[in-house]
Amino acid sequence: MSTGEEAGIVIIGAGQAASQAVVSLRAEGYEGRITLIGDEAEPPYQRPPLSKKFLAGEIGFDRVELKPAEFYAGANCALMLSTRVSAIDAAAKTVATSDGKLIPYTKLLIATGSRVREINVPGFDLEGVHYLRSVGDVHDIQSHFKAGAKLVVVGGGYIGLEVAAVAKKNGIAVTVLETADRVLARVVDPIVSKFYERIHRAAGVVIETGVTVVGFEGKDGKVTGVDSGDGKIFPCDFVVVGIGIIPNTELAVNAGITVDNGIVVDEMTRTSDENIFAAGDCTNHPNGIFDRRLRLESVQNAIEQGKTAAAAMMGKDKPYNQVPWFWSDQYDLKLQIAGLSQGYTQAVTRGHPETDNNFAVFYLKDGVLIAVDAVNRPPEFMMSKLLIAQHAKLDPARLADESINMKEVAKA
Amino acid sequence: MTKVTFIEHNGKEHTLDVADGLTLMEAATKALIPGIDADCGGACACATCMVFVPAEWESKLAAKEPMEETMLEFCEHSAENSRLSCQIKVSPALEGIRVTMPESQH
Structure with a gap:
């Protein structure tokens, strides 16, 4: 059964990447139909607060939902909630839902995210x-x-x-x-x-x-x-x-799209099928700063790829290439992480983690800053984000020296 | 409800009636006002929701927490009157406030 609707852009998934793509498609000037298909009952919402303020009961659902439900109707975006996609037919350019609907698409965005291990x-x-x-x-x-x-x-x-x-x-x-x-x-x-x-x-x-x-x-x-x-x-x-998450790639695999530890996309979120794009946790994408492919589990990754995908579906190049960043709130501590520490050869501590509740650890690989973990230390986080993008080679002694302002650490 | 106005970098104005208790950032993003990214959703973790607050309003806002202060210090387009809009709660005291946005949040 076909919905009989005119084909438009279809987005599978209703998380942060999907929601951002709707906003960005409209900002990019797309005026056609958008259909958002999600298997949860709620309209798109933020996940990071779920294990933080929302779990603590400090904020309600109205503070985690990304846009009020009316927004989607106003944006001519059909929300199909509590609906699972059962298959993608890339040749026919249709998506089948588990309740028997067949939805045609002009372009498809897979933003299926991940599920718990x-x-x-x-x-x-x-x-x-x-x-x-x-x-x-x-x-x-x-x-x-x-x-x-x-x-x-x-x-x-x-x-x-x-x-x-x-x-x-x-x-x-x-x-x-x-x-x-x-x-x-x-x-x-x-x-x-x-x-x-x-x-x-x-x-x-x-x-x-x-x-x-x-x-x-x-x-x-x-x-x-x-x-x-x-x-x-x-x-x-x-x-x-809480033992990790697994990217939701089965629909892509079954549709014949290349998958290798995530749906393989380029810096424009294009998959191996010219009409299909992918964004968020489910992707495996290139990162020029780290010069390798990444599969990230983060809200930044979802939002930024959502923006890039919207542009790409409109035929515009907005390459996604950023220093990854993350955060974690525990008690009154805010941990801010920039970069990826895998493969580091030296960890440099600034501050006194054994006694204080604020410090930073810088991760260097052959002298080059690749990541930082900053606990209640926004300067270390903000400055490192810039320095990581620049592949800055830093003097460990200066990084550890608290008398040197973070703005000055990169100076010789 | 409190009336607030967001002014884009290009001068375009958006005036909203905002429910008290929401943050300026929430008001802007729910109304799809361009120029406020708010990637972290209001956790004061990303500094992508910066606005400029005219001097006459400064005294009506709660003072900056150290976290906000230092995040702003390292933002590219930051100025003396910068604030992170996720840290500003809307209340009747802000009736008529007009905030402007930077060229970019990144």
Whole structure:
């Protein structure tokens, strides 16, 4: 069944990249029909606050939704919510939905994002075992927020630690279990891991590293404990699992589009099919600053690729090539990250992470700044963002010297 | 509701009735006013929602937190009267405020 509508631009996914693409398409002068298809019930909303202020109950959905629902109607954008796309037919230029509709497109944007990596151990389906990816997930988690309740967080990454911080503030007893020998092991230097372990422990969170979860125990279908395999059970009333995300690339694969750790796009978000573009978490894209391909999980990546994709669908080149940046809020600490630290040869600390609550760690590769982790240190973050883009070779002694203003560190 | 006016770098004006309690940034982005990117959604993490506030309004705004202050210090188009619009809550005291936007947020 065809909708009988005139073909226009179709966007699969209704997250930040999709929402930005709608705004940018109109700004670029596109006047045709836009159809946004998302599998969640809500219109596009921001995900970063979900594990922060929204989980804490400090802001409601009206503060996380990106645009009021009326905006889409006003922008001649059809919102098909709670709708899954089952297939893309690239030859016929149509998208099939799971409720049997066939929607023709002139250009297609795949902005399917990513989904949580699930934990595949016995008891995974017990009531009270949660993930955090959607507004619905947050409501499920909040339903357990009663003072004195016991939470086990599986995974000491950003999501896990942000959840731990919010839960602790709500009077919940929190234990974080991490497989590696330190939290945030995949993304930061041990200096930063040690800092966050200290902060969480000081707040009363129990952090256990080197612990691999082998199963969940339950009673009457509800989770009651987490089994670490060495005879130790961590009792709990609920669990939040944060062990990473997986890009949603299946539709692209099945449509014959090139996929390699994400949907392969160029700097203009073009896929291997001339009428199909992709933006956000689901893409694998080139980055000229780091001179390699990246798959990023960040809101900056979603927004900027959304802008680039809108331009590209209008035949304009707006290459996406930026220093990646991220942030994490835990307690009263704002961690701002610029660049990518993989492959660093030296970590330089500015400040005193072992005692203070503000410091920065600079990551150098053969003397060149490639990343920074700045805790409550906006100057270090802002200046590093510029210096990373310039491939600045910096003197570690100057970086570490607090008497030198960040604006002066690059001077010889 | 409080009336606020955003003025684009090219001089184009947008006047909005904003619900009190929202931030200037939220008001601008929900109304699709060009020139305020607000990539981080209001977490004071990105400095892409900068506006210029005329001197006569400065005393009516809450003072800058250190975080905002230092973020602004390192923004490319920052000036003495720059503020991050995600940190400015709209209230009746701001009735009639007019803020201008920089050439670019990046």
